[in-house]
């Protein structure tokens with residue numbers, strides 16, 4: 018229905034057809050996609066063409082005519098300017114389908130048809146337990162999140178995506194930023210809700226140490242708000258400024274002392290859904306390896322099935338696993354799996370391989386897993402594109418994709434998590 022664009026200054030009426038990987042609505046005009054933030058499938062809008070992007074153009078809405086059927090009222094007053102959420106204007110049911118479609122379209126682009134993709138498990142908003150706030154001092158202090166694809170910090174007063182104990186601290190954290198000059202003009206506040214309370218890591222972009230008065234004020238802040246720990250990432254690394262309780266996280270039945278800024282799945286509900294999908298697929302496993310193990314969110318629950326050998330590139334996280342694992346069948350080793358992936362020979366010890374790499378995926382490690390004899394391989398991923406690439410490597414090596422479970426553990430954002438289960442059929 019969309020007809021060719023008159024020119025880049027004049028508005029043009031289009032109907033939005035789908036949502037892209039970055040959360041923008043997409044309308045196609047003469048085969049060219051237009052990426053339109055804030056729109057929903059079925060919206061009929063006038064757009065003004067913006068800059069070139071990928072195979073098309075960005076565009077902004079000049080007039081809205083008809084809303085699509087899945088539009089809803091955004092929950093947050095900052096939606097539209099704040100870059101933290103891109104999909105608050107679409108109903109949860111429709112978002113669940115959009116995320117499932119993202120995975121299925123990406124797999125199709127890599128030549129996969131007819132893969133059994135389950136219905137999306139959706140984690141409700143308000144459960145984010147790790148929030149990275151940005152702070153920018155110009156004339157005053159802006160405290161919140163970056164605007165979409167921009168370095169500008171949008172000052173926020175609320176965040177319904179975050180756990181309430183984090184959201185309610187926003188005004189106080191902003192005030193704290195204003196009276197802490199050593200944070201400089203830009204800083205990150207990494208705030209995590211742990212078992213023992215809130216953990217705050219302050220990371221000034223120009224690494225500088227706080228003065229004595231600032232240290233006293235930060236300790237008083239921790240006292241006043243019952244914060245478990247406040248740490249500072251300064252010129253010589255991490256320094257705890259107020260350590261009132263050790264922040265701990267529980268994986269399965271194991272309590273672990275969380276290193277500052279250690280990897281953590283964004284919500285407990287999301288983590289539970291991943292753990293269940295992984296452990297269900299690993300039923301019957303006798304010897305398991307957990308690659309890219311983080312602090313062992315999967316290793317500890319998997320150890321109820323059989324001994325687990327975890328590999329992780331970050332030394333602090335490996336140490337945290339080792340301390341917490343005392344008396345349990347979980348061992349952890351530090352290893353850079355991109356530079357030194359486990360070889361097919363090393364993988365011989367395991368009948369089940371779990372890997373959960375960062376967004377870049379596990380190109381090198383997937384290459385050697387494809388040559389292994391493990392009966393079950395379980396891939397956990399927050400990036401459908403690199404997942405599809407790694408799955409292609411595994412399928413070329415003789416694995417069959419049994420199922421894919423999408424998990425929307427990043428509600429209101431365009432991200433999606435997936436757990437893919439692969440088996441090696443015996444001849």
Ligand SMILES: C[S@@+](CC[C@H](N)C(=O)[O-])C[C@H]1O[C@@H](n2cnc3c(N)ncnc32)[C@H](O)[C@@H]1O
Pocket residue numbers: 280281282309310311312313314315328329330331334352353354355356373374375
């Ligand atoms: C997506 S997290 C998964 C962590 C864990 N499975 C969990 O659920 O909490 C990816 C982990 O891979 C680690 N990592 C990143 N690059 C790595 C590499 N080249 N070698 C080993 N580990 C790496 C990161 O430190 C991070 O802990």
